[in-house]
Amino acid sequence: MRHSRTRIIARIDVKNEFVIKGIHLEGLRKVGNPVELARKYYQQGVDEILFMDAVASLYGRNNLFHIIEQACREVFIPITIGGGLRSVEDIDLALKSGADKISINTQAIKEPTLITRAAEMYGSQAVVASIEAKNKGSWWEAYTDNGREETGLNVVEWAKEVERLGAGEILLTSVDMEGTKKGFDLELAEQVYNAVSVPVIFSGGAGQPDHVLALADRINPDAVAFASILHYNTFGIQELKQNLNAAGMDIRM
Amino acid sequence: MKTIAVLDYGIGNVRSQLNALEAVGARGILTNNHDEILGADAVILPGVGAFRHGMENLEKHNLISVIHEYIRTGKPFLGICLGMQLLFEESDEFGHSKGLGLVAGKIQKLPLPADGGLRLPHIGWKEIDEFENGGWADSILETTKPHSAFYFVHSYAAVPASSDTWLAKATFGEHTFCCAVKQGNIFGTQFHPEKSGESGLQIIKKFTEI
Numbered sequence: 001m002r003h004s005r006t007r008i009i010a011r012i013d014v015k016n017e018f019v020i021k022g023i024h025l026e027g028l029r030k031v032g033n034p035v036e037l038a039r040k041y042y043q044q045g046v047d048e049i050l051f052m053d054a055v056a057s058l059y060g061r062n063n064l065f066h067i068i069e070q071a072c073r074e075v076f077i078p079i080t081i082g083g084g085l086r087s088v089e090d091i092d093l094a095l096k097s098g099a100d101k102i103s104i105n106t107q108a109i110k111e112p113t114l115i116t117r118a119a120e121m122y123g124s125q126a127v128v129a130s131i132e133a134k135n136k137g138s139w140w141e142a143y144t145d146n147g148r149e150e151t152g153l154n155v156v157e158w159a160k161e162v163e164r165l166g167a168g169e170i171l172l173t174s175v176d177m178e179g180t181k182k183g184f185d186l187e188l189a190e191q192v193y194n195a196v197s198v199p200v201i202f203s204g205g206a207g208q209p210d211h212v213l214a215l216a217d218r219i220n221p222d223a224v225a226f227a228s229i230l231h232y233n234t235f236g237i238q239e240l241k242q243n244l245n246a247a248g249m250d251i252r253m
Numbered sequence: 254m255k256t257i258a259v260l261d262y263g264i265g266n267v268r269s270q271l272n273a274l275e276a277v278g279a280r281g282i283l284t285n286n287h288d289e290i291l292g293a294d295a296v297i298l299p300g301v302g303a304f305r306h307g308m309e310n311l312e313k314h315n316l317i318s319v320i321h322e323y324i325r326t327g328k329p330f331l332g333i334c335l336g337m338q339l340l341f342e343e344s345d346e347f348g349h350s351k352g353l354g355l356v357a358g359k360i361q362k363l364p365l366p367a368d369g370g371l372r373l374p375h376i377g378w379k380e381i382d383e384f385e386n387g388g389w390a391d392s393i394l395e396t397t398k399p400h401s402a403f404y405f406v407h408s409y410a411a412v413p414a415s416s417d418t419w420l421a422k423a424t425f426g427e428h429t430f431c432c433a434v435k436q437g438n439i440f441g442t443q444f445h446p447e448k449s450g451e452s453g454l455q456i457i458k459k460f461t462e463i
Contacts, residue, residue: 004370004372005378005379007378045450047377047378073272074276076269076449076453076454077404097268098272100266122301123302125376126301168376199376222377223377
């Protein structure tokens, strides 16, 4: 049975001061100014915005706090920040800069109790566990450091574990499909969705409305993240939403 | 310019509350100072997360008696999300916890349908409607168009003891729940007006003008 409305999220990956976009999270190209893009998507009616510091793990810190502070002065919808958050202190700074939720991957794998501590302090609704998945034939492996480092962890098992640890949402990125605009990894999406009971945000591969409809044929996606097709103006938010709505999905118009 | 005190008890995205107040032309101050609270033109109790944690933090910051004292001044008070839930007498979350007891009723978990088609927490945008026709006059929702959508993040919702305090309703699957309350100078919204775009800012603006 399908009841849930699907949230449409704009994903903005940032390197230094620029919005960047690559393929498989690599070969990053500059595509714009993060605050300007956030403002544009907000005005177009996007449901949420996700800022990811694409190179934070390399430097061991998140550099987005001032961008979040600026964006939050004019963008009045939920904002999630991720990338390079290493400690409760980092998370505290992220939330104080105006973010509603934080997303953690690398450090959650190194130190799973960080999820629990963050959920206890700020509530599960503020803690998004980010999982970067690469297909390994019959299974998916969780990666860290923006798809660079393998961990040996099975994505489906890790998804169950992050829910148990207290994450309120899961951001699932298919590294294989990311930036390809060829559609979601449907098998991965279905397996993770069915393994957990918290909402899952699906990211990586969305190139056209049909890709979301293919996902919605299998599961009831709680949320879908878009990057390339928004940044390159292939679709506007309203056009995207209208397409999905017309095809029978429950979307906020 | 009106001064709105946003209660500082270590909980909630207060930066967004202050930004929203600034956007509608009010001055927001983050405070737990009793004189500043009692002297403000209006007070907002923000909050996300667990009910008991919220009450414990209000106690820790010595805010409970001053909230009651402020309410008696008759000036407007707005509880948002957990801040609305704390207005009630009690909650079932993690056993049983007592709330501020300003509004009669309790907080209960949203019911999940047996077919597994819904998930908690309930996260996302949902339309709200009048509980009774015309009920939004003289309230923070006076300028809100019925069936506008607002952003929700919650697993629990208020069950007011009296329908007189129900201001607005929304649905979770087939279940209708109370998403805004009004009792005299006390208002509460389960959704986040500060995170609900222009429609949300309109509510904050209306609140600062009451």
